[in-house]
Amino acid sequence: MALIDDLLELERGFWASAGTTSYYETHMSDNGLCVFSFGHLDKEGTKAGVESAGPWTHFDFNDIQVHVLDDHAATISYRADADRDGKPYRAMVTSVYSRATGKWQLVVHQQTELAET
Known part of the structure; x- marks a missing residue:
């Protein structure tokens, strides 16, 4: 499987x-960090937020870019188009x-919410 996949x-x-x-327990580093408009969360804070947020009813990724930093590090960037409880999130x-x-x-992991147009 290719890295992007x-x-x-x-x-x-x-x-x-x-x-x-x-x-999250399995696939997030123990010293992982998530950054949102309201602040940053460590792994435990992220798990607590995820648990209380509820599932997405739809999500899609567009404008995907992958950058290989070295054999052991890479980034992926994209625009997320999602919905939760009937509310769109971009x-x-x-x-x-x-x-x-x-x-x-x-x-x-960092998310910058896009303004509605």
């Missing part, structure tokens, strides 16, 4: 698992992954 599978897994924390998203342990793990 690996990273897209991981990203989709995070979005699909909203409302539960097991995917954001520019960047995630940084590390393969230091032999498998890709999320190290940093």
Whole structure:
């Protein structure tokens, strides 16, 4: 599987698992960080937020870009178009992954919500 496919599978897994924390426990680095407009969260804070947020009813990724930093680090950036409870959500998203342990793990995830047009 190509790197872009690996990273897209991981990203989709995070979005699909909203409302539960097991995917985050497995695929997010213990020292991972998520950055949102309201602040930043460590792994435990992210899991608590995910659990209380509920699942997405729809999500799609567009304008996908992958940048390889080295054999053990890569970024994926995209525009997310999603819906939760009938409310649309659009954001520019960047995630940084590390393969230091032999498998890709999320190290940093950042979302910038886009203004409605």
